[in-house]
Amino acid sequence: MSGTVIGEGLSIEGELTSEEEVIIHGNVRGKVTSSDAVSIAAGGIVQADIAGHSVSIAGQVTGDVSAPDRVDIQAGGRLVGDVKASRFTIADGASFKGAVDMEV
Amino acid sequence: MAQSSVIGSDTVVRGNVQGQGSLEILGRVEGDVDVTGDVVIGEAGAVLGSIDGAKISVHGAVQGDLRGKEAVLVERGGKVVGDLSAPRIGIAEGGLVRGHVRTDGEPAAAPVRRAAASPAVRSASASTGGGVGAFPPKPVAKVEPRPSPVATVSASVGATVSPGFADDDVPESESPTPRPKVEEREKPVGRRPPPPVLPSLGKGAKAKKKKDRDS
Amino acid sequence: MARLGSDTSVLGPSTRIVGRVTGKGVLRVEGSLQGDLDVSGDAEIALGGSVEGNVSARSLDVSGSLLGDAVIEGPVTIRSGATVRGELRGSEVSIEPGSRVSVKLETELELSLGPAPRRR
Numbered sequence: 001m002s003g004t005v006i007g008e009g010l011s012i013e014g015e016l017t018s019e020e021e022v023i024i025h026g027n028v029r030g031k032v033t034s035s036d037a038v039s040i041a042a043g044g045i046v047q048a049d050i051a052g053h054s055v056s057i058a059g060q061v062t063g064d065v066s067a068p069d070r071v072d073i074q075a076g077g078r079l080v081g082d083v084k085a086s087r088f089t090i091a092d093g094a095s096f097k098g099a100v101d102m103e104v
Numbered sequence: 105m106a107q108s109s110v111i112g113s114d115t116v117v118r119g120n121v122q123g124q125g126s127l128e129i130l131g132r133v134e135g136d137v138d139v140t141g142d143v144v145i146g147e148a149g150a151v152l153g154s155i156d157g158a159k160i161s162v163h164g165a166v167q168g169d170l171r172g173k174e175a176v177l178v179e180r181g182g183k184v185v186g187d188l189s190a191p192r193i194g195i196a197e198g199g200l201v202r203g204h205v206r207t208d209g210e211p212a213a214a215p216v217r218r219a220a221a222s223p224a225v226r227s228a229s230a231s232t233g234g235g236v237g238a239f240p241p242k243p244v245a246k247v248e249p250r251p252s253p254v255a256t257v258s259a260s261v262g263a264t265v266s267p268g269f270a271d272d273d274v275p276e277s278e279s280p281t282p283r284p285k286v287e288e289r290e291k292p293v294g295r296r297p298p299p300p301v302l303p304s305l306g307k308g309a310k311a312k313k314k315k316d317r318d319s
Numbered sequence: 320m321a322r323l324g325s326d327t328s329v330l331g332p333s334t335r336i337v338g339r340v341t342g343k344g345v346l347r348v349e350g351s352l353q354g355d356l357d358v359s360g361d362a363e364i365a366l367g368g369s370v371e372g373n374v375s376a377r378s379l380d381v382s383g384s385l386l387g388d389a390v391i392e393g394p395v396t397i398r399s400g401a402t403v404r405g406e407l408r409g410s411e412v413s414i415e416p417g418s419r420v421s422v423k424l425e426t427e428l429e430l431s432l433g434p435a436p437r438r439r
Contacts, residue, residue, distance in 0.1 A: 007328035007344045014338010014354055020331045030338055152432050167432050175416060185430050194416040197394075202428040205414065206421045 008043055022052070024059070042076055055085075108141070113148055120153070127157070129164075136168070147181055154186070162199075169203075326360065332367055348383070366400055379409065
């Protein structure tokens with residue numbers, strides 16, 4: 001089972017680059033880039049631009065988010081930053097502030 | 105196949121041990137060990153000095169560097185204060201080491217061999233009257249000549265040193281097999297110091313000196 | 320809310336971090352970290368993983384590569400296949416033959432091998 005999991009108590013200050021799925025329960029400050037799915041779990045706090053194949057946000061993100069596939073903000077999730085993706089959903093109970101470019 | 109030797113558990117060697125074959129140290133060595141074969145330090149064994157060998161296994165205590173041509177293994181219960189150097193190094197759980205540990209072949213320092221076979225003898229002309237003969241090259245196995253209750257043994261690899269020697273003053277052991285370089289080379293005692301260059305002059309000797317100039 | 324394994328982190332084989340990693344929990348590095356690592360739990364550098372930086376953790380197990388110093392509360396285990404260079408301090412350091420090391424072990428160890436008493 002490969003994949004990257006940043007547990008709840010962990011903090012990363014710097015840049016994370018990956019080619020596999022990345023799940024963040026902890027803190028990241030810097031930059032997150034993956035060619036696979038990125039998800040910020042509830043409790044995860046990210047101050048970084050995120051680029052993933054798809055990005056799912058259930059925690060808190062401050063930064064721009066881009067994905068060739070889709071970006072979803074889950075209930076309880078919060079995003080302050082711009083979104084660039086071909087598909088974008090904001091669930092009921094999610095928070096969002098930023099610009100959206102759905103590559104129309 | 106080269107012989108194997110044992111330094112028994114009640115034995116103390118004060119001096120360097122060098123030679124062919126393998127060596128098991130169950131007692132105590134105060135000096136450097138340099139053999140071509142394997143070295144095993146038993147649980148109660150202790151070495152105060154460096155050890156050079158093929159495969160060195162430590163179950164006891166060593167204060168000194170270990171250089172193995174094949175491997176250095178510190179087993180459970182082994183304790184080493186010193187550097188380890190060998191292509192294969194192991195420190196088992198329960199083994200303790202303090203020092204540098206390198207598998208990449210650069211030992212901390214080249215072994216300082218005490219066998220100074222080359223001129224350690226001062227040239228006569230430089231002497232100021234002291235005994236030139238007092239500077240023999242240091243023998244490889246520095247065996248203390250005076251009788252001592254502790255078995256200081258000429259550690260010639262090829263002989264077995266056993267507990268029975270503990271209270272004797274042991275003469276150089278006779279090994280049946282080719283003796284490795286552990287002879288005591290007490291060098292030229294027969295050489296006389298040269299006459300002093302300047303004879304001592306008494307008072308008013310200057311004038312006298314002019315007359316009879318003698319060296 | 321207890322999460323299964325929420326205190327266990329894994330940096331996957333294709334993941335690279337340039338920066339500091341700190342915090343609570345256990346961390347297994349299968350990818351690469353260029354920067355210091357300071358965790359309260361156990362740290363493992365798996366085969367193929369590499370850390371270039373200093374490590375502080377409760378225990379350290381290296382099958383991959385470590386270039387840097389480590390200050391570890393508990394045991395340090397260097398497995399065969401590992402490559403380690405730096406100063407290591409731990410309650411105990413064990414090294415498997417087959418590993419490549421150039422390390423300085425700062426183990427708390429004193430030997431009292433004073434001169435043998437002469438028996439009279």
